[in-house]
Amino acid sequence: MSESGLIDVFVFMGDQPSDVFRQYTTLTGSAPIPPKFSLAYHQCRWNYVDEADVRSVDDNFDVHDIPADVIWLDIEYTDRKKYFTWDVEKFPHPAEMVANLTAKGRKLVAIIDPHIKREAGYFLHEDATEKGYYVKDKDGKDYEGWCWPGSSSYLDFFNPEASKYYSERYKFENFPGTSNDVHIWNDMNEPSIQHHEQNRGRNLSKRHVHNEYGLWNIRATHQGMLDRSDNKYRPFILTRSAFAGTQRFAAVWTGDNAAEWGHLAASLPMCLSLSLAGISFCGADVGGFFKYPEAELMTRWYQAGAFQPFFRAHSHIETKRREPWLYEPSTTALIRDANRRRYALIDFWYTLFYEHSKDGLPVMRPLFQHYPKEEATFTIDDQYLLGDKLLVRPVTSAGATSVKVYFPGTESNTLWYDVDSYQARVAAGYANIDVTLAKIPVYQRGGSIIPRKERVRRSSLLMADDPYTLVVALDSNNTASGSLYIDDGETYEYKKKKYIYAKISYTTEEMTYSFVNDKATYPTQSWVERIVIAGIKVPPKTAKLHQGDKQTALQMTLHRGNDVLVVRKPAATMAQPWKITFSY
Numbered sequence: 001m002s003e004s005g006l007i008d009v010f011v012f013m014g015d016q017p018s019d020v021f022r023q024y025t026t027l028t029g030s031a032p033i034p035p036k037f038s039l040a041y042h043q044c045r046w047n048y049v050d051e052a053d054v055r056s057v058d059d060n061f062d063v064h065d066i067p068a069d070v071i072w073l074d075i076e077y078t079d080r081k082k083y084f085t086w087d088v089e090k091f092p093h094p095a096e097m098v099a100n101l102t103a104k105g106r107k108l109v110a111i112i113d114p115h116i117k118r119e120a121g122y123f124l125h126e127d128a129t130e131k132g133y134y135v136k137d138k139d140g141k142d143y144e145g146w147c148w149p150g151s152s153s154y155l156d157f158f159n160p161e162a163s164k165y166y167s168e169r170y171k172f173e174n175f176p177g178t179s180n181d182v183h184i185w186n187d188m189n190e191p192s193i194q195h196h197e198q199n200r201g202r203n204l205s206k207r208h209v210h211n212e213y214g215l216w217n218i219r220a221t222h223q224g225m226l227d228r229s230d231n232k233y234r235p236f237i238l239t240r241s242a243f244a245g246t247q248r249f250a251a252v253w254t255g256d257n258a259a260e261w262g263h264l265a266a267s268l269p270m271c272l273s274l275s276l277a278g279i280s281f282c283g284a285d286v287g288g289f290f291k292y293p294e295a296e297l298m299t300r301w302y303q304a305g306a307f308q309p310f311f312r313a314h315s316h317i318e319t320k321r322r323e324p325w326l327y328e329p330s331t332t333a334l335i336r337d338a339n340r341r342r343y344a345l346i347d348f349w350y351t352l353f354y355e356h357s358k359d360g361l362p363v364m365r366p367l368f369q370h371y372p373k374e375e376a377t378f379t380i381d382d383q384y385l386l387g388d389k390l391l392v393r394p395v396t397s398a399g400a401t402s403v404k405v406y407f408p409g410t411e412s413n414t415l416w417y418d419v420d421s422y423q424a425r426v427a428a429g430y431a432n433i434d435v436t437l438a439k440i441p442v443y444q445r446g447g448s449i450i451p452r453k454e455r456v457r458r459s460s461l462l463m464a465d466d467p468y469t470l471v472v473a474l475d476s477n478n479t480a481s482g483s484l485y486i487d488d489g490e491t492y493e494y495k496k497k498k499y500i501y502a503k504i505s506y507t508t509e510e511m512t513y514s515f516v517n518d519k520a521t522y523p524t525q526s527w528v529e530r531i532v533i534a535g536i537k538v539p540p541k542t543a544k545l546h547q548g549d550k551q552t553a554l555q556m557t558l559h560r561g562n563d564v565l566v567v568r569k570p571a572a573t574m575a576q577p578w579k580i581t582f583s584y
């Protein structure tokens with residue numbers, strides 16, 4: 001239904017689902033490469049109440065050896081819900097607080113909502129009133145609504161001057177205590193009230209714009225964050241409201257869910273739907289926002305969240321505290337394991353997002369995208385693919401001892417390798433898979449290569465120079481291929497060809513690491529620590545590394561039923577192409 005009487009219809013045609021998904025992002029845009037930290041783990045709560053609380057949460061991640069990249073501040077950090085201000089009693093030293101986080105490679109995200117407290121003396125309210133930047137009611141007066149601060153008005157982002165004014169609030173001098181390591185959360189930006197918005201002499205009714213309001217809100221935030229760093233750093237923004245094109249500026253989470261098994265299960269179809277609608281950077285509040293998740297639900301939610309694009313725990317102010325270490329040690333251990341799995345795959349995620357920025361295809365994909373000939377896949381929304389390489393089937397029900405997993409690719413005899421055991425199974429539709437509480441059913445497609453980083457650090461930034469483990473999962477022809485994207489993780493230098501985008505290929509004769517664009521380079525310190533080749537039928541007798549004009553004989557060991565070969569310490573640098581040749 002179109003309330004305003006207008007509707008725009010676009011019809012996308014193509015042979016394959018991917019053609020349609022690609023056309024949609026060609027029209028509305030794809031997400032640019034996010035700053036790398038934003039693909040790691042985020043810790044949020046309404047609210048971390050003061051600087052000591054932030055410090056204690058931050059420290060506890062280290063005490064309990066759980067990696068984390070971001071601490072979030074919800075609305076209570078402000079001076080009585082006046083955005084761009086701090087509660088000076090509770091947060092007297094925001095810059096020092098941020099510096100303490102960044103010393104460990106961590107960041108801060110602070111919330112800024114678009115409703116403005118109508119309080120005399122509040123600069124934002126006074127400026128917006130005087131300059132006419134507020135949304136108007138039907139009589140042309142400043143619309144007054146009710147939100148967190150009480151009586152509030154809403155900035156009219158359809159007015160370019162109001163947007164510009166708002167963008168400028170993000171300058172460091174206008175928002176003291178912030179820095180390039182402070183990123184932004186725009187919430188409550190889907191007005192559900194009837195009002196009018198002025199736009200260049202035209203009156204836009206709320207019914208004309210709906211969630212486009214949120215889009216213009218985050219555009220202005222995005223511009224402000226670019227301006228504050230002279231276009232040097234990539235902004236990270238989280239938004240609740242979303243519209244066609246939102247993906248160009250912000251990640252989206254699925255809003256205020258609850259600690260219920262059904263809500264955990266719903267996070268999968270919700271994020272899959274958003275992904276097909278161009279919004280790949282999607283996630284649900286881990287643990288559930290309302291209510292309290294008992295240990296099993298919390299464990300399963302972390303395990304699911306670790307394999308969804310946006311990975312953030314969040315909770316309501318009236319719920320019991322639930323940071324990972326507040327559970328029994330056995331639960332904390334499972335949460336630690338889930339987070340570490342996320343970090344081990346951080347460069348895989350980053351590569352997927354780079355590829356999304358180029359081809360516009362979803363990061364999180366329904367099975368039918370790659371297996372459209374298998375009708376059974378059309379209705380599957382409790383499992384999904386990451387890129388075309390990992391098959392993920394999170395456990396989303398209480399007391400599960402087994403789950404039904406659909407293994408696609410029956411026609412081509414696709415192999416799926418359990419990522420924990422490297423045990424392969426041939427695609428044959430549904431199978432029952434036994435699960436313990438520690439198990440996350442994740443499978444790597446035979447024919448793929450996935451980069452991992454296995455050293456445990458406090459944050460993703462501290463892993464930047466760490467060595468890679470390359471996991472090669474062979475298809476039935478004994479071949480595999482993959483890709484890897486590397487850059488500085490935070491700036492726009494990649495636009496000046498300061499990046500590496502490499503293709504990695506394996507055949508029985510050789511394994512190669514070559515640059516797709518050889519004009520683009522990045523001086524990474526990372527090297528290959530280990531290559532794991534799963535599904536090997538005839539192990540090679542010798543392996544030799546060729547890099548530059550150097551050749552080095554490599555050591556190999558066989559594992560499991562002799563079908564997993566580990567090439568030990570090739571020590572090839574990832575800053576240059578290399579090749580390993582095998583002889584039999």
Ligand SMILES: *[C@@H]1O[C@H](CO)[C@@H](O)[C@H](O)[C@H]1NC(C)=O
Pocket residue numbers: 051052055093094096097100
């Ligand atoms: C920053 O860290 C130091 C050292 O742990 C601590 O003494 C100080 O209180 C911290 N500052 C803030 C604002 O958290």
Ligand SMILES: *[C@@H]1O[C@H](CO)[C@@H](O)[C@H](O)[C@H]1NC(C)=O
Pocket residue numbers: 137138139140201202203
């Ligand atoms: C827009 O709304 C204002 C206030 O209600 C009214 O005065 C003005 O005539 C309207 N403009 C148009 C173009 O409808």
Ligand SMILES: *[C@@H]1O[C@H](CO)[C@@H](O)[C@H](O)[C@H]1NC(C)=O
Pocket residue numbers: 412413414447475476477
């Ligand atoms: C194996 O190779 C054959 C011949 O090139 C090809 O038709 C088939 O699709 C390949 N199988 C896989 C799993 O890639």
